[in-house]
Amino acid sequence: MSADLARSDLHDSHSAAMIVPIIPLTGETVAFEELYERQYAPMVRLAFTLVDTQQRAEEVVQDAFAAIYERYHRLDNPEAYLRTVVLNGCRRVLRRRMLHRAQPIPPGEDGSLGFNHVVDAIRQLPHKQRSMVVLRYDLQLTDSEIAETLGVPLGTVKSTLWRALSALRQEITR
């Protein structure tokens, strides 16, 4: 792209209001909007399970939608891809929190700490187990849908979920 072209492209996008899609409205944009309508709330709920605060959860999901926006037309299964991007986003948040040590859990909107032993135990699981548990029990996906989302064989889903439940059982009954 020449600098001239780049500049005019940039000018156009800036002069337009932020809410106007950068990509011209086409079938794929409409489909993207549908995906957003359908999946935004479930994805926020998924992220909320993993990252504590609603604000952070919404940020993760917004970023995930932004990440898939530009490659949307190349995705065979946008929903599965979206779920994976959200899970990875949550993982980054969790990892950063670990690095920053002892960050206090912010209180919920009602002022409570919102501590949930089981949810906390789920967050302690390794990434793959954690992802599968929330996909299964939060999003109610089937084993094969989980396999497709994470790009792993069906058997891996079953065995990983089994290990995750074993670990949760140990943690919960401790």
Next chain:
Amino acid sequence: MNEQNDSNLERTVQTSLNEHGSRLGSLSGSLSDVIARVERRRNRRRSVAVVGSLAAITVGVLGIASVSGRSTDQLPGLADAASDDMTAEQATDVAASADAWACQIPVTVADPQPDTQYFALCEPHGFQGEYPEAVPPTTVPECVSFVDTNPPIATTTSTTTTIYEPTNLDTSLTDPIPVTTLWLDSPACVYDDAILLDPTFPGTTLPHAFYEVVAGDSLAGIAARYGVSVEALVDLNGWREGAGHVLLVLDSVMIPLQNYTTTLLPTPECSNLGATTTLPNSSIASASCSVPAVSTTTVVVVAP
């Protein structure tokens, strides 16, 4: 473990997740927020590409200048080679209209004024103004301009070994943290997976880059591609399974990058971010800063 226990446990998990999910308030995000984020991602990518090439040029000049003990402006040939697309006069013109631009990266111009430091500026988020006319559109990439500062800010390397994360972002973090835990994807610098290390872009490295796994990748393959050991990847990413870690498509792998230097310059726009870090034997690097609600750009560092 019998089936009864299993289903009880599954019910417990289900109930707990439902209970936790019920704490969600009404959602505030909208599609327009997503579109705004798409725009920011695009701008960041532009900034990275542009800044990467500028940083590479600057490093070359300053590196040689320090070896010879002469300042950059005594090396006109090199300075010319470094930047033949903008004069100091043009840069000064641009400066007048660039007040709102936040991030600054030291660069070299063809005919520098004495005691003047030149910076590349990245455009703020949501920048809606006109681009400065003084920028020759055919030679200067769209998101970068030049400005001189007075007094000049030193760009020589230092031996400081700690770095501060921008304090306006993470209120819990005020202590210096080792440079190895610098998260370039912190909201002020590079958010999430917007910056993926591009091995095909010469001169672009980041203290920690993220690589997004694609089908067919292997741990050894990724390690080889970025010139690091598998052990280094395992250490950095904290994989419990060690070299046996299974990569999933779209996983983000942190890539350790050695021999870099990065400088967060205390500037009027970024005074709360100030701190420097330099690893031994590095030459020079660049700046990153963010002014809340105004701008974000990225760090680009060139290995010696």
